[in-house]
Amino acid sequence: xxxxxxxxxxDAVIAQMxxxxxxxxxxxxxxxxxxxHAFAREVKLTPEEWLKGIAFATAVGxxxxxxxxxxxxxxxxxGLSRLVNAxxxxxxxxxxxxxxxxxxxFFREQAPKIALGGTxxxxxxxxxxxxxxxVTDPAGKPxxxxxxxxxxxxxxxxxxxxxxxxxxxxxxGQLRCDAEGRFHFRTVKPIGYxxxxxxxxxxxxxxxxxxxxxPAHIHVLISAPGYRxxxxxxxxxxxxxxxxxxxxxxxxxxxxxxxxxxxxxxIPGLPSIRYDFTLSQESGSGGGRVGSDxxxxxxxx
Amino acid sequence: xxxxxxxxxxDAVIAQMxxxxxxxxxxxxxxxxxxxHAFAREVKLTPEEWLKGIAFATAVGxxxxxxxxxxxxxxxxxGLSRLVNAxxxxxxxxxxxxxxxxxxxFFREQAPKIALGGTxxxxxxxxxxxxxxxVTDPAGKPxxxxxxxxxxxxxxxxxxxxxxxxxxxxxxGQLRCDAEGRFHFRTVKPIGYxxxxxxxxxxxxxxxxxxxxxPAHIHVLISAPGYRxxxxxxxxxxxxxxxxxxxxxxxxxxxxxxxxxxxxxxIPGLPSIRYDFTLSQESGSGGGRVGSDxxxxxxxx
Numbered sequence: 001x002x003x004x005x006x007x008x009x010x011d012a013v014i015a016q017m018x019x020x021x022x023x024x025x026x027x028x029x030x031x032x033x034x035x036x037h038a039f040a041r042e043v044k045l046t047p048e049e050w051l052k053g054i055a056f057a058t059a060v061g062x063x064x065x066x067x068x069x070x071x072x073x074x075x076x077x078x079g080l081s082r083l084v085n086a087x088x089x090x091x092x093x094x095x096x097x098x099x100x101x102x103x104x105x106f107f108r109e110q111a112p113k114i115a116l117g118g119t120x121x122x123x124x125x126x127x128x129x130x131x132x133x134x135v136t137d138p139a140g141k142p143x144x145x146x147x148x149x150x151x152x153x154x155x156x157x158x159x160x161x162x163x164x165x166x167x168x169x170x171x172x173g174q175l176r177c178d179a180e181g182r183f184h185f186r187t188v189k190p191i192g193y194x195x196x197x198x199x200x201x202x203x204x205x206x207x208x209x210x211x212x213x214x215p216a217h218i219h220v221l222i223s224a225p226g227y228r229x230x231x232x233x234x235x236x237x238x239x240x241x242x243x244x245x246x247x248x249x250x251x252x253x254x255x256x257x258x259x260x261x262x263x264x265x266x267i268p269g270l271p272s273i274r275y276d277f278t279l280s281q282e283s284g285s286g287g288g289r290v291g292s293d294x295x296x297x298x299x300x301x
Numbered sequence: 302x303x304x305x306x307x308x309x310x311x312d313a314v315i316a317q318m319x320x321x322x323x324x325x326x327x328x329x330x331x332x333x334x335x336x337x338h339a340f341a342r343e344v345k346l347t348p349e350e351w352l353k354g355i356a357f358a359t360a361v362g363x364x365x366x367x368x369x370x371x372x373x374x375x376x377x378x379x380g381l382s383r384l385v386n387a388x389x390x391x392x393x394x395x396x397x398x399x400x401x402x403x404x405x406x407f408f409r410e411q412a413p414k415i416a417l418g419g420t421x422x423x424x425x426x427x428x429x430x431x432x433x434x435x436v437t438d439p440a441g442k443p444x445x446x447x448x449x450x451x452x453x454x455x456x457x458x459x460x461x462x463x464x465x466x467x468x469x470x471x472x473x474g475q476l477r478c479d480a481e482g483r484f485h486f487r488t489v490k491p492i493g494y495x496x497x498x499x500x501x502x503x504x505x506x507x508x509x510x511x512x513x514x515x516p517a518h519i520h521v522l523i524s525a526p527g528y529r530x531x532x533x534x535x536x537x538x539x540x541x542x543x544x545x546x547x548x549x550x551x552x553x554x555x556x557x558x559x560x561x562x563x564x565x566x567x568i569p570g571l572p573s574i575r576y577d578f579t580l581s582q583e584s585g586s587g588g589g590r591v592g593s594d595x596x597x598x599x600x601x602x
Contacts (some may be wrong), residue, residue, distance in 0.1 A: 003553050006387040012549060013380035019510040024350075029509065031344045033379055039336035040384055043329050044392075050385045054372045061362005061372075071355045071362075078334055079314035083341055084351045086307040091345075208330065209320040248313060252304050 010037045059200040067166045069105045073201045076102060076247035077210075097138060097280035101233040102249045104219065106159040111149055111172040117266070119186040120173035126155025129258045130265065130272040131234075132184030135177050135222060135279060142181035143279055146224035149174050150185070152217065157193035184266040189258065192216045192239045195246055205246065212246050215239035220277070227279035234275055311338045360501040368467045370406045374502045377403060377548035378511075398439060398581035402534040403550045405520065407460040412450055412473040418567070420487040421474035427456025430559045431566065431573040432535075433485030436478050436523060436580060443482035444580055447525035450475050451486070453518065458494035485567040490559065493517045493540045496547055506547065513547050516540035521578070528580035535576055 004012050013033050020026035039045075045053075063070035075081045081102050089100050114120060121128075135146045151172035153159050160170040171190075177183040194212040196202055205212045216236040223229045235242055237255045258271035265272040305313050314334050321327035340346075346354075364371040376382045382403050390401050415421060422429075436447045452473035454460055461471040472491075478484040495513040497503055506513045517537040524530045536543055538556045559572035566573040 004383060004387065004549060006384055006391065009380045009384045009387060009549060016511055016545070016547070016549075017509045020508065021510060022508065025508060028344050028346075028350065029505075031340050035336045035340035035343075036379065036381060037384055039332050040381060041388070042336075043332045044388060045329075045385055047385055047389050049325075049329065050376070050381070054370070054376065057358070057372045058362055058365045058370070061359055061365065064359045064363065069355070069359070071358045075351070075355065078337065079310045080337060080341060080351070082305060083307055083310045083338055084346055084348055086305065086310060087342070087345060088348050090307065204330075207321065207323065207326060208318045209322060210317055244317070246317070248305060248310060248317075 006041060010034060013037075056200055056204075063199040063201075067161050068196065068199075070196075070199050070201055072105045073195060073199075074204075076104070076249075077195065077201060077205055079248050082248040097228065097278045098230055098232055099251045099253050100231050101217075101219075101235075101251065101254060102247060103221070103231045104233075104247075104249075106151060106161055107149070107219065107221070108151070108161070108169065108172065111151065111174045112169055114173040114175050114185060116175060116178065116182075117184055117186070118173070118175070120150060120152075120171055121154070121186070121188045123160075123168065123170040124154035124156065124188070126188035128186055128270050129189045130184060130186055130267045130270045131218065131275065132266050132272065133182070133274050133276045135181040135183070135224070135277045137227070138278055138280060142179075143224045143227060144177070144179045144181060146177045146181060146222050146227075146279070147174065148177060148183060149219075149221040150187070151219045152187065152190040153193055155188050155191055157191045162196075186267065186270070187218070189271070190216045190218060190236070192236075192241050210246055211241065211244065213241040214245055214247060215242040215250060217249070222277055222279060224279060226282055228282050230277060230279055232277075234273065307342060311335060314338075357501055357505075364500040364502075368462050369497065369500075371497075371500050371502055373406045374496060374500075375505075377405070377550075378496065378502060378506055380549050383549040398529065398579045399531055399533055400552045400554050401532050402518075402520075402536075402552065402555060403548060404522070404532050405534075405548075405550075407452060407462055408450070408520065408522070409452070409462070409470065409473065412452065412475045413470055415474040415476050415486060417476060417479065417483075418485055418487070419474070419476070421451060421453075421472055422455070422487070422489045424461075424469065424471040425455035425457065425489070427489030429487055429571050430490045431485060431487055431568045431571045432519065432576065433567050433573060434483070434575050434577045436482040436484070436525070436578045438528070439579055439581060443480075444525050444528060445478070445480045445482060447478045447482060447523050447528075447580070448475065449478060449484055450520075450522040451488070452520045453488065453491040454494055456489050456492055458492045463497075487568065487571070488519070490572070491517045491519060491537070493537075493542050511547055512542065512545065514542040515546055515548060516543040516551060518550070523578055523580060525580060527583055529583050531578060531580055533578075535574065 014030050017029055060070045060074055085100055135143045154171050192213050192215045216239045217233045219233045221231050234256045235250045235254050237257050256273045258273050260271055262272050315331050318330055361371045386401055436444045455472050493514050493516045517540045518534045520534045522532050535557045536551045536555050538558045557574045559574050561572055563573050
């Protein structure tokens with residue numbers, strides 16, 4: 001007969017999961033139970049608080065739609081996404097590539113293809129800027145023909161997925177770098193924006209007295225055969241929240257400034273940013289994206 | 302500029318939550334972040350595994366309906382509900398009352414009222430048994446007029462909420478004990494049953510090679526002015542899973558056997574169970590139910 005108090009319930013649960021055939025699932029679930037129980041014991045979680053937690057998790061799940069992933073947002077504001085990212089960055093690389101940043105909930109597969117020098121601002125307009133640079137390996141050797149996805153808010157602080165008709169793609173594009181790894185494209189300067197504040201995660205952030213803003217940034221995803229997929233973002237140094245990102249995505253090496261005085265700017269007269277990306281060699285473990293197209297996670301209902 | 306690696310991200314998140322006005326919310330969220338990050342670091346959670354976790358949590362949330370609470374089920378099979386219950390039992394009581402057990406996801410407010418000696422089997426039939434006894438305080442003094450809610454599966458192993466028309470209440474009732482705290486009612490003998498296996502929590506239990514069964518039991522909730530609300534259940538000792546409950550609800554003191562030889566059985570000729578319940582005095586913190594009517598937690602959609 002199991003007579004379990006608050007101290008031995010943990011071992012009883014782990015014992016009941018001991019026959020899990022997949023050793024990794026067993027390892028993860030055992031650790032999850034140990035840490036979850038340690039949390040509940042540390043704060044002496046009451047039944048009322050437990051019930052609030054159940055209601056919160058339920059609300060987060062029910063806020064997910066094909067165009068919104070509230071659990072990724074929760075992971076982001078709790079720093080879990082950044083932590084998983086940081087651990088992934090530190091593994092399996094022979095040399096150091098460009099630092100990564102969060103994929104976030106707004107990536108979409110099959111963005112419109114644009115030619116080098118084209119613009120990703122198809123619908124919305126605003127002050128134009130140019131992003132250009134070169135993709136190389138850690139030794140500085142050009143990576144030819146890398147594929148680059150870029151996506152960002154418009155000058156209104158909104159992604160296309162947040163527009164009235166989220167099926168229209170805008171402020172995102174897919175381009176192919178040239179044989180020397182060079183790229184350049186036009187866009188409008190994004191502005192910082194709050195995370196979606198109308199759901200349970202926004203409620204939590206409000207109750208925590210956090211501003212809820214991300215600094216202005218441009219997401220970049222680069223892939224090329226033989227190299228680890230790079231998921232990163234460039235952050236604008238003139239944004240007031242560049243030091244207090246609500247989802248902890250900023251690294252110093254990813255902060256940029258648009259300038260008019262760059263001698264090799266490909267489109268003179270427009271504020272420009274030069275950023276050179278470094279891809280690290282593919283390791284055995286393969287690439288991994290912290291985040292995903294929400295339509296691949298939420299049921300279509 | 303925040304340049305965060307896997308070790309200092311935790312402090313950065315806690316710093317950003319430091320202005321939370323409600324001190325208890327701050328305490329709980331700080332501990333949640335520390336334990337969650339410690340878990341991710343211990344198992345070296347990969348981006349692919351993180352994404353599977355996001356998809357799992359999303360599926361659990363989306364499985365919740367007005368008649369189903371999948372997050373409570375998840376809490377139950379991970380032993381968290383039992384842990385919160387056990388901590389609650391250990392607080393604020395001057396004397397020891399009857400041990401508690403999980404409320405579970407099938408409690409409903411305003412069950413049909415029945416008279417003493419009546420039956421809670423309104424629709425479904427099966428082998429009849431009688432439950433009777435007395436409600437007292439820890440000194441053995443009768444508690445007059447206590448209100449008692451009871452609910453259980455039928456002999457088919459299903460609750461009314463799992464029936465074709467879940468709006469019909471059956472195998473549950475509300476009765477009032479007499480001035481001496483005595484009660485008796487008729488019901489059918491419940492059988493053990495698996496937790497709902499057609500959702501993400503059932504998938505997890507299957508992948509863990511767990512049988513997924515709860516032993517046969519009758520839920521009991523007793524309240525009386527001045528006493529702590531008692532949420533418990535009586536478990537049948539002849540059930541094969543009485544020692545391996547999937548949700549860790551069984552305690553030795555709650556195991557019962559129906560017998561034909563009880564001299565004070567109020568309805569002779571029917572297998573009967575005598576169980577006397579002891580209510581502890583109300584403490585300042587009030588009662589708390591680990592579990593709740595799912596219709597109070599899930600959006601009505």
